[in-house]
Amino acid sequence: MRSNLAVWGLLPMLVLGGAACATKRDFRLPDVAVGDRQFDRLLAVHAVAPVADGNEVRLLLNGDEIFPAMLEAIRQARRTLTFANFLYATGPIAEEMASAFAERCRAGVEVKILLDDRGSSTMPKRLKEQMREAGCRVETFAAISAFTLRDTNNRNHRRILVADGRVGFTGGTGVGDQWTGDGRLPGRWRQTDVRVRGPVVRGLQLAFAESWRETTGELLGGDGYFPDLARAGTVRGQAVRSSPVGGAAEAYLLFLLAIEGARSSIIITSPYFLPDEQMMEALERATARGVRVSVLTAGETDTVLDRVVHAASRSRYSRALRAGIRIWEYRPALMHSKTIAVDGRWATVGSANLDRRSFAINHELNVAFPDPGVARQLERHFAADILHAREVTPEAWQRRGLLGRLFEPLTLPVRPQL
Numbered sequence: 001m002r003s004n005l006a007v008w009g010l011l012p013m014l015v016l017g018g019a020a021c022a023t024k025r026d027f028r029l030p031d032v033a034v035g036d037r038q039f040d041r042l043l044a045v046h047a048v049a050p051v052a053d054g055n056e057v058r059l060l061l062n063g064d065e066i067f068p069a070m071l072e073a074i075r076q077a078r079r080t081l082t083f084a085n086f087l088y089a090t091g092p093i094a095e096e097m098a099s100a101f102a103e104r105c106r107a108g109v110e111v112k113i114l115l116d117d118r119g120s121s122t123m124p125k126r127l128k129e130q131m132r133e134a135g136c137r138v139e140t141f142a143a144i145s146a147f148t149l150r151d152t153n154n155r156n157h158r159r160i161l162v163a164d165g166r167v168g169f170t171g172g173t174g175v176g177d178q179w180t181g182d183g184r185l186p187g188r189w190r191q192t193d194v195r196v197r198g199p200v201v202r203g204l205q206l207a208f209a210e211s212w213r214e215t216t217g218e219l220l221g222g223d224g225y226f227p228d229l230a231r232a233g234t235v236r237g238q239a240v241r242s243s244p245v246g247g248a249a250e251a252y253l254l255f256l257l258a259i260e261g262a263r264s265s266i267i268i269t270s271p272y273f274l275p276d277e278q279m280m281e282a283l284e285r286a287t288a289r290g291v292r293v294s295v296l297t298a299g300e301t302d303t304v305l306d307r308v309v310h311a312a313s314r315s316r317y318s319r320a321l322r323a324g325i326r327i328w329e330y331r332p333a334l335m336h337s338k339t340i341a342v343d344g345r346w347a348t349v350g351s352a353n354l355d356r357r358s359f360a361i362n363h364e365l366n367v368a369f370p371d372p373g374v375a376r377q378l379e380r381h382f383a384a385d386i387l388h389a390r391e392v393t394p395e396a397w398q399r400r401g402l403l404g405r406l407f408e409p410l411t412l413p414v415r416p417q418l
Helices: 007-021 037-046 062-076 092-106 125-133 149-153 201-216 249-260 277-288 304-314 317-322 356-361 372-388 394-398 402-417
Strands: 052-061 080-085 110-116 137-141 160-163 167-170 192-197 235-242 265-269 292-298 326-330 339-342 346-350 364-369 389-391
Touching (some): 037 235, 052 062, 052 201, 052 372, 062 092, 062 192, 080 092, 092 110, 125 137, 192 201, 201 235, 201 364, 277 317, 292 304
Parallel strands (some): 080 110, 110 137, 292 326
Antiparallel strands (some): 052 192, 052 235, 080 160, 160 167, 167 192, 235 364, 339 346
């Protein structure tokens, strides 16, 4: 979810920047089903995401699996490490990650670290100094000042770790105590990330190189960053980079095409449920043609801004429930996974939320897999998660409290920025 970082500074920006960034979308889409090769090609062309064959894919659940896998990759790197993150905070895992990067730098590995200035504003300066003193390059994406409102709004929300150009990680994990644990306890966020090996890693590295170039002017190249990549498995994958520089349509089209291409089921996990009009209509068309649409979203919030976004999300519930969409709110902790599984045949994992900010404002990265194995894993995780969630039934929604009914419409002025 959105962290405590600069919450009060962000609120006026939401109001002032909303009208400038609100863009009407009206895409006319062909009738192509998920699972068809034509669907993969359609996504490749319009989301600028070539299909890479021969990948190994491992889904990672929560900090208990994510951080050990990332630390292992860091410690095994021999030539290069690239790391980009929106949020780097404090705590034992922040210390351990910084120490691991610093150790690799002292061993002669080229380490490049890119941290978003707003999301990582509470990172201790000594951790940056520790890494820099060891020889790491640590840079800040879109440094905030009173004269750069646009940069303040357009954040690098991508999460990327690539070791030696051969193994990559992406998803929604930041570096902080809230991501540690198993996602079932208060204060320990529920997260799904992915580790990939094989040709699709190049797409992750391209996303890092794009953001690094924008920040430093430096163009990354060479075998240390872009080696020849042999087959590592049997999964096809696509890395979808989305940026406001190019209109940020790629993440939006990734979601929209998946919804339009569904024929039997759509399973969504997202911290926020904020589809715009065209995407809401696509979901309604899906249920009308018999597709089972299930959404698992956050039931817990931890900041003032999160409560505003949660209320805005809930303002969509009435229409969604009327369409037959089933909605669950996750209860034990913050639901922070950003995944979609369609028809048990196609899946995506990444940094993009189901909201306007991800679709039009921030830099995002998702990986998509036209693969039944990955899709069915996400379906199983969803089934396990809803055992720890509360379903929002039409009857329960009608009985919700007066305070919620009154607060939901008040979010209207800031919805274009959420």
